[in-house]
Amino acid sequence: MLKKVEEKEKEKKRKQSNLPRNILKMCENMMEINFGDSIISTLSCDKDGLSLKKSSLLKCPPPFLLKTYELLEEGSEVEDGMKIVSWNEEGNGFVVWFPAEFSELILPRYFKHNNFSSFIRQLNTYGFRKISSKRWEFQHEKFQKGCKQMLVEISRKKCEPSVFPSYLKSCSEENATTNNSSVEENTNENHELLMEENKNLKKEKLQLQMQIAECKALEMKLLECLSQCMDSQQNKVRRLC
Amino acid sequence: MLKKVEEKEKEKKRKQSNLPRNILKMCENMMEINFGDSIISTLSCDKDGLSLKKSSLLKCPPPFLLKTYELLEEGSEVEDGMKIVSWNEEGNGFVVWFPAEFSELILPRYFKHNNFSSFIRQLNTYGFRKISSKRWEFQHEKFQKGCKQMLVEISRKKCEPSVFPSYLKSCSEENATTNNSSVEENTNENHELLMEENKNLKKEKLQLQMQIAECKALEMKLLECLSQCMDSQQNKVRRLC
């Protein structure tokens, strides 16, 4: 059963990889069209050969999101009419009605585990929120019924500040100053960015200091060697005279 | 089948966690006995309560190593007498004799996949080496037949240089936490302070880098001197003779 889902996904990836990969890559690099984690336009491959027409290539969403979306479309039931998990009424979130059954029956068919908490962990990683204290209902702005393509706009929260792509750095500063949509959020973000950068700088500083300490130690040794060498030279010369 | 292995391991972890964890942690922190990734002596827990006796607590090796070791002890066979995977003759490495059968039959019973390459990836992560071009034979200094306990001395290669010695980490984080304490009230002041600190850090970083460059240059000169000195020493001695 697990196979089915995985096969489906691999099929998709295979299709995607049928595009001339080198060229795609080069193109992405040169035009930076991969920026922004959403739909990109690029080269495509006809049966006549490579053609340089622009087409909207739909990026594959992260497997976790795709699987979660598909598991909702499938709609298994515990009994007649009682879904284990389903979209909420508004279609802007979903509810796990029977966590035990969900973990035991649904999860292992889509993922490599049957732990509800691991599933939740992933939801959090992708920025979902639990929006009810009474039931297992989760929501994400870009995770909505009937909008499968919107999944590509969801991305994992990055864990390490150090992994800040250099090309993002400059633009995040711009955003903070130009984008007025929500000032508070931006200052917070900016603040956090600064703190992160700060932390990294401190780390780097320490590393550099350690490097210098090593250099100094080496210098001392070399000087010692040199002095010994000169001493012995003197001695030998003296002796020979 | 998968369950059995996982259960066994969880059982072990459960036992380990029955120790008074806070104290263990504190002890580890204070005495830095966790340093070196090997056997540590620490507090243990009797049925009478906590007792402060020293005992040799055997650290649990990483699941991957334990499973790989156990799968070798199990010794499944393709046919009578033909092992799928086994220790090599010297007992200081192991050979996957039948990769296909290994992947299909053995791997999924111990891991959450059946990909030989994922297994290899893990071996590499833990520092194993392929020691034969003719067969799938792997070796690691600390992975030897009959020496299960030695597994605790194997550790993953860390990917990021960011893994700073723990004793350095604490001091570099101090600042960050004190800044955190009052984020909301004086974000602006904080922000400016941060920016200034940031600027200074960058400056310092540059200076340190220049210092290192100078050190390196000096090193080169010293080495040159040393070599000249030794040359001239030879010459003088020769001349005087």
Added chain:
DNA sequence: GGGAATATTCCC
């Protein structure tokens, strides 16, 4: 072989 992204687990 290994870098890096994503997934899973464990822990706070």
Added chain:
DNA sequence: GGGAATATTCCC
């Protein structure tokens, strides 16, 4: 909820 370690995948 999320940090961080380990596992799995994907790619070079």
